Amino acid sequence: MADRGPPAPAYGADGHPRLLQSHPRAQHRRGVRPVRRTGDERRELAAHPARPRRPGGGGGLFLVRFAARPPAAPLALPRRRRRGRQPHRPHVLRRGDRLPRRLRRHLPLALVQRGRQRHLDRHRPDGDRQLPGAQEDGRHPRREPELSDTGPLSWTVDAAAAGARFDRHVAAHLDLPRNQVQKWIHGGLARLNGVAARPSTALAAGDRIDCTPPERREERVRPEAGDLALLYEDDDLAVLDKPAGLTVHPGAGRTTGTLAHLLLARYPEMAGVGGAGRPGIVHRLDQGTSGVLVAARTPTAHTRLARAFAGREVEKHYLALVYGEPSRPEGLIDAPIGRHATRRKEMTVRPDGRPARTGWHTRAAAAGIALVELDLFTGRTHQIRVHLKHIGHPLVGDPVYGEARWKSLPRPVQAPLRDFPRPALHAWKLAFRHPGTGALLRCEAPVPADLRELWEAVTRTPWVNTDSR
Template identity: 45%
Template sequence: MSEETMIWEEEDRELDGQTYDWTASEEDEGERVDKWVAEKVDRSRTMVQGYIEGGLLLVNGRPIKANYKLRPGDAVSLEIPEPEDTRIEPENIPLDLVYEDADVIVVNKPRGMVVHPAAGHTKGTLVNALMYHCTDLSGIGGELRPGIVHRIDKDTSGLIMAAKNDMAHQSLSRQLKDHTVTRQYIALVHGVVNHDLGTVDAPIGRHPVHRKEMSVRKDGRHAVTHFHVLERFNGYTLLECKLETGRTHQIRVHMQFIGHPLVGDPVYGPKRTLSGIEGQALHAQVLGFTHPRTGEYLEFSAPMPEDMLALVERLRKDMA
């Protein structure tokens, strides 16, 4: 699968069914094997420990314990199994359709819905709903992600596009890679942002300790978020954020980095936050792209969801 036809956030990796072989260096001496391997394959130490218990991770051809300390020259091998069941069933889940033709479909995804299935989680996703709604999704994304060319987080609401054939998928993927897709979000953040306009240009990579999280780090991938203030409240600010790049959790990480984490963010935000919303107050409001077949630029918008709008109205009343 080429870079041109499959543009995900680059941090995502397809590891299932693959075998890996490494040789420990002098610099690796004394490292716990479970931690060392987890960092190499971007999976949790708990998952790697499961591989060890199942005899899938060997050192010098022999089973070891998770706390084994590496020695220079150790041959480490890992065989990651295929998911037991990758069959995805269509489900009659209501969709908020914003646009649809023979090539592209645009949906306003609700907060709480996962975009695509993963191993062990194959129901209730946007893909399940799309498969029920239309039978002609692109196959480039594979069995678990038919038609999906980009994602938004489970607890982020808003616009997402999917491809109904491979031609459309390739075109939309190329536009994402070339940063010509318009992706504009509304975010409610903690604190009063003093500057009306701003740009966060800070590389993002996997968190060195918490492997399911992302963080700003020097060896991360280039990431740029532009923002401007829409409204200020007592202790909070409503922002419009425009993505120049599309890293995993980009807006959430960048806002935390500048000291203004998103309201309700369970991972990157403070424990004390506004009540009334499940998940981060982030909404993909505007999505624009060049139509793969006609060459016409199309742009769509979706209003803030009711829970997020209710928060803003509360804050407005507090200012009165």
């Protein structure tokens, strides 16, 4: 351009290369970026005498260098969450399982299981459970009084609790859930200085709190008339043959028509024996299982029988119809059992489960099924059903742990196996020491007709003689 004048020389008087200055209105295009000089170059430029500026010249020196554009940094995409829910692999805590942040720092809560099922897999290090009704010194533990037994409660707020919420303070003072305390406050059972207050009311030192806990509702089981198949009875206990389909005690979805109701109708003294809602019940059988069951009539008999069952001093023998024929005539299943990782109502064999041992002996086998005698050395939940599935011979008719193997059998035997309405399991024999006399008591429940008919319909042979082994 004519108005720019002659170009400046490439080198200065001192022999150093002269850095050219761009036009004042020069525009930086793509591929042009500021120069970042090293420390030596910056010091050399600072020592170089400044050139005189032309009239109307631009601003200060701005160094540029033509170079390729640097590669763009990768986008920070959100990390994709791993699917499949594999709790055994290290990973960040899943949103549905993690505890509140203020509780995650406390080590005593490290073993709290998800779903608030804190009772699962609770056992001693040696794998055995605590004997009920006894402490280390052998004395019966003292019953702690219920909160409703203490009557109205009153106390004064001290200076340390000043500023706390009304509901939080009452919950901490009585060691109760805060939502339960809030119901009491809304119902007028908890008052502040004699008047109703909001749960969020801030407390002050010297405030008076009056709390009247509601009366505890007793889980009473009312007697219901019905027939009981008794195998043995005396003043201390009763041994009976529980039919299949009868629930042992009230529970989820079952409030009437249980064995506990029938026992109270025959033995009214059982009302104060055992736990709440389980009068006289020492052990239990699944609803679909038939066979021998023991009930205590006195508190002393209940305590001693419960210790015998917990201490594995009771011999338990079962009969079962399973799919397939075991490869050996007898064996021992030693596999720990614990709660299923995803199906929380089911049990399964898992390495961190509670010790479980089941002995088995094949009585007979024909037409794709086998009659197996089982000896229980432990008493885990669903132990027989889980162990038989574990060795590949599930129970016939088991809706939870069974398999539809009848589909692979000949057509004439499919219908009886498919339509069998319950797990083909029978509590056959029970042997234990009498809680009063100490004599060995052996009880046997006859094999129910439905198991006999199933065996005969499938195998086309008479029922096996179970009197001799």
